[in-house]
Amino acid sequence: MIQRSRAVFEPFPPHLDIEEEVRTTxxxxxxxxxxFDSIAQFPREVLELYILTHVVKLGLPLVITGFDKHLDKDLFSEKWLRRHYASQTYDARDLGKAANMRLTLGHYLKNMSTLTELVSPTTYNRPNIQRLYLKDIDCPDEWHKSLEEVIPSSFFYLNQSPLKGPRSPASQFPDPPKTPQGQSVARSGDLMSSLPEAMRAQNLMCYIGHEGTYTPAHQEMCASLGQNLMVEASDGSFEHGKPTRPGSSIWLMTGTQERLMVAEYWTSMLGHNLDLENHFAQLNAWKSAPFTTYVVEQRPGDLILVPPLAAHQVWNRGTRTMKVAWNRITVETLEMAFDEALANARMICRDEQYKNKAIVYYTLDRYSDLLRKxxxxxxxxxRMLQEDFHRLFNIYTDILLSETFSKNSPAAKEIEFEKFESNITCSYCRCNIFNRFLTCPWCVGEGNDTYDICMDCYVLGRSCQCISKLKWVEQFPWKQLTGKHETWRQQILAFKQDDRDPKLKGPPTLLVARSKLGRKSLAEICQEQMRLRPWVDYKKPKEIKAATPSDDEGSDSESRARKRRKSNGNKAPSGKGRCHMCKSSECLWKLAACEKCNLYYCYGSLFRAFDMLPQDAMQKPHWLCPKCRKICNCSSCRQDDNMKPHQPFNILLGHDTRKIADPRSVESLVNMRLSNLALLKTFGDDNADRLERLRCDEEKRRQQQQQQLADNDIHVGLDSPHSEPVIDNPVVDDSQLPGIPIDPALELDGSFMNFG
Structure with missing residues (x-):
């Protein structure tokens, strides 16, 4: 078995001089x-355009300082929390043990100085130091209401209209038209607000940490925009008769444009999967990285805007830091989510809490009503609302195209209807299912727990042990979805006719878009695969073999040779085929057949050796194999001078999704637990070359992005509407907070809290 070395956790020392590190690295x-004071004097549109350009399009982090001057220091304080929420219990994360500990907020706040005292320049790297982090707790309603009065509404939580909010900059344009109900016809600052309240993800969260607590490197969920405001921190004064250390947080961040190189560096050099969010990288790892690292030492009043898909990790310093964080969904983040983020989350079975497809549908419905009025x-x-409406419509069209049946669609009576309430998730990957999916009529657990599988997972070979004979379910009448599509298309055509450029064309009908797709839809692939894949009697389950002999990196070559000699030469048994790549004999439904040469490739080989998912082969009516495309990298084809063997783009370390998926699940096509390290060894496994190739690709992409911005005449600053951005770096003083009395709140028994 080929093992990849993995970087270990190494804490930051409490005496770390981060400014010196930046100067010398x-x-x-x-x-x-x-x-914050500088942005208040400029029109709202200038601020929004600057954030859109810098944070979203260029993908760079941004810090807005000075909010501490406008926050209510009595409200945003440890004293206030202890007075009003001390008896509230939460799950504190014990980072060392990777387990949760139930305790009261008052008990935690009272003992933060004790936890901090355990971390010193001589003890900070001891493995048994207790690191308790109170993270992802609900933000108090009082804080929420107060922040709504301070944060510009353009980038505050669940904002439905950026024109609302007492602290928002004034617009440079006259007030837009309003609906009869008095609602402004304008874009939302957070598209999550379009969902019915019961469907929204509550992501306005608080994070309270002490010296040595941290958040591993990760990207914001579903490519959303992250906002993180430090509202209070210890200031070095005495509290409860004990000295405190000034609180701050060190952020190490990357840019959106370098995300592929960052992910590959994490995998190839550090031996961890960035998507799993389970590794806090050493400082030396960041210093040795081939990409730019953006550093922030966050102090009270600093609001950090995190770009979509940008990796970042956070290290807390001092006795106490308290932060409020939230995420926003915009048209740009939705496009990134559907292009990349959702597919990555599906591979590792990460919850999709944001219901992206539903957000598209409900936002279009809301925007359509606004535009009519x-x-x-x-x-x-x-005009900007119309542009966003059109972009969302394009995403919606792709969603419907993926769910379109073939001409031999199931009869209406064969499709079960379940009204959409946003509560159905895939039993395997845990994504939120918007409309059509497959369910097993036999695998029903306790409490009528059905086994539901999304179409993306079923195409990957993920399902319950029955494999086939699943039933279709839809949550919207198909005519309702297609009828909405046509209504919204007609709206776009109406305001396109008002444009002066006659070359601008509106979107095609759904039927025309389907005819131009040039590939099978996701639903069509599922229909086809259910005809090909065998049904396994749920009363007599059979073990579904997912990995081929070559997949088993632990098996020796002699055993593989014996298996090959038992077969009839190179011919596979009846009803089976032999993979050209790994030479294993498999059932035909587990193999992709070439249209031209009739060679077979198993889906595991295509995934690990050619960066191809099963869908990439299944969706093409006339699929050509790697050998016919002159890119085959098997041992024999590499000897052919006419071949240009495909070198896998990324390292795949493998991830055991069985630990997360429903226990009734199987993988029948691709074993995601296995890596491609053995294959990479044949190419020399040169990490430096692979990273350099990614760096060059991303540099080209960045130049194209900058050229596009220049072509669109996006040139905005915060000193005047047509000048270069003026970025200042003011020194933010720590807040001077009043003394804190002894905690009067009830506490849980503190005996379980080990400070040894």
């Missing part, structure tokens, strides 16, 4: 900063 840079207004806000 070539690839370290301080993130850009602007002050705006009549033919040419107000700039209405």
């Amino acid at each position: 070539k690839k370290f840079e301080f993130a850009k900063k602007i002050s 705006a009549s033919k207004s040419s107000h700039p806000e209405v």
